[in-house]
Amino acid sequence: MSERPLLNRRLDGFGTTIFAEMSALAVKTGAINLGQGFPDTDGPEEIREAAVRALRDGKGNQYPPGPGIPELRMAVTEHQQRFYGLTFDPDTEVLVTAGATEAIAATMLALLEPGDEVIAFEPYYDSYAACISMAGATRVPLTLRAPDFRPDLDALRDAITPHTRLLLLNSPHNPTGMVLTRDELTAIAELAVERDLIVVTDEVYEHLVFEGEHIPLISLPGMRDRTVSISSAGKTFSFTGWKVGWVTAAAPLVTAIRTAKQFLTYVSAGPFQYAVAEALRLPDSYFIGFRDELGVKRDLLAGGLTDAGFEVYRPQGTYFVTTDVAALGEKDALAFCRSLPERCGVVAVPNSVFYDDPKPGRTQVRFAFCKRESVLREAVARLGQL
Template sequence: MDMQYSRLVEQIPPSGIRRFFDLLSGQKDIISLGVGEPDFVTPWSIREEAFAALDKGLTSYTANRGLPELRREIAKYLAKYKLRYDPETEILITIGVSEAVDIALRALLNPGDEVIVASPCYVSYQPLVMLAGGQPITLDTSKTKFIPTAGAIAKLITPRTKALFICSPNNPTGTTIPEAELRKIAALVRRHKIFVLSDEVYAEITYSGQHSSIGSLPGLQDQTIVLNGFSKAFAMTGWRVGYVCCPAPLLEQILKLHQYCAICAPIMSQYGALEALRHCQDEAVKMRRSYLQRRNFMLYALAEIGLPVVKPTGSFYVFVDIRRTGLTSEEFALRLLEQEKVAVVPGDAFGAGGEGFVRCCYATELVLLKEALRRIKKFHKNLSVL
């Protein structure tokens, strides 16, 4: 039957990450440096808290905003980053950060509003801007060592600009925006009276000093939407708990969308998240130290191979420059997979500026990382003699 589907949805390509990893299905002996997921199991006390919730029969809906005690704990946690949010009116628990991004954009945008998106970026940002009726405007950061700058942003601002979307620490590049540059961006945002959507899900995986949030800068909280969650810091990807923090009037609009599309995040997951904030900060620190050790190994090994990278200062990714090989990002990734059974993500999956790079996730057991880098070295050497 000839059916007419949503023209808007038909225009949006499938996820470049998932499209590539469909190729892995059924293949054996693959070492994956692809999917951005901690290799740690969720800490035991978090799992135990979820078991206890189930044992008590806590299987109902929660309030749409989420458990009050979890929102209060999030407010305490964010205070260490100099963010002040009222847990009653300015914090909403969502089904992962993905839902938070989606409903925040839909509540904020009107048809034709422009959102400047620092790119390379996580694959969902630009499609979700489009699905919310907005127009993504790409800020290519590849010429500034993958750091969005106030000067570059200023050139893209028009009367239709509604928001700026940043992610620091960044997926896929591992870079963080220096505080001095963040202050310049904040001054620009204040002057033009636009919103900032700040994805801070990698805040706990910052290697050089404490994470800085743009929302903590003077006069910016009323223009900032902070997006965060538990997946990366506490190895809770499958639990699907995130949150959005913003001024109360905007949160009321976001809440409407959450009520209709999700109702609430799973109650057991919320109790697990509560345990994470109350008692598992030390576990997050241990994981970060492990990632730092692996990052240092990756930097050493890639330098030895002759593949340049911009040094990651956060998250658990390296964005490897493969332009000297003469291959496109997809050619490099496909041939590496076929010849050496190592999976990486082509950089063009992350938008403008990503071509000529591949993303490697080092949230992988060190012994497997070493074997993967041995195979990459062999692959690169064979390319060099062709």
């Protein structure tokens, strides 16, 4: 066999994800897993039953339509209208995907070519870097810095070159919990119009905003035809294994993304699509209660981490808390996270792996609080041993 590497060079450096590594470590050691962002309880019982009913009724057991079942596409448009006053055509401006991760991958593969540049906030969700690389484009990081992780809009303007094709934004932001303000979004929108850029927005934590508000960039002047808005059911309804996401955008953008998506999964999650359509129509009390419940858990974990000696950056949204372990005398977040299960029986994730230049995040560690309160209390007690 030739000496050429087996792995495509575009994926060089993208080995096992940090989430898989840390979750495996949790299983191996029996530690409490506050690393990977999945709940330890299922979402609403009536939505789980809706999936069972769809299975029994033969709905979605065979290939669903490529763009997604009509019921879900309609429910997505109703959701966008209900929460944000946005109007979309369910037949031409909505695309159902295998979670937001596939939506991001299909979008990058559809809209980027070699030589294009993509500006993305760092620290970034790890699939962003891989998807941009697979598309042959170049990632240009815009670093969000502690303690408030606000984007430097002057630096954003300076980062744009004639090769910049799109901006990839995430708000509420994983892992920092930053939520973009209306002023920041307005400035980004004006810049995108001025420089004729496409903007892709990852909004999977849209219903988990504790301070401020979630404002879809696509709702701002000049952005309707140049924004790809991505969200999913996993984080909002606590069924992360169902992998049901969606894209809402102008018809030409959706057509382009669908062209790439059809050669990735083609279709997925047939019966679950029917259940998610029902979930999106749950009353306001569900969405408010879900947010408030997570807010209590945020305060519980953030307070416990502070008492344990961590420097805590209180998140405005998402279900993650970013901390700094330098206050504990630590110098390397990755080494700290690898040793933490043995030291006190808790697993977390180092933010440093989400940076191109790891220096700004070298001592930052992320903890997930989407767990039962009893689990969080036990984790806090264990972390107090540090």
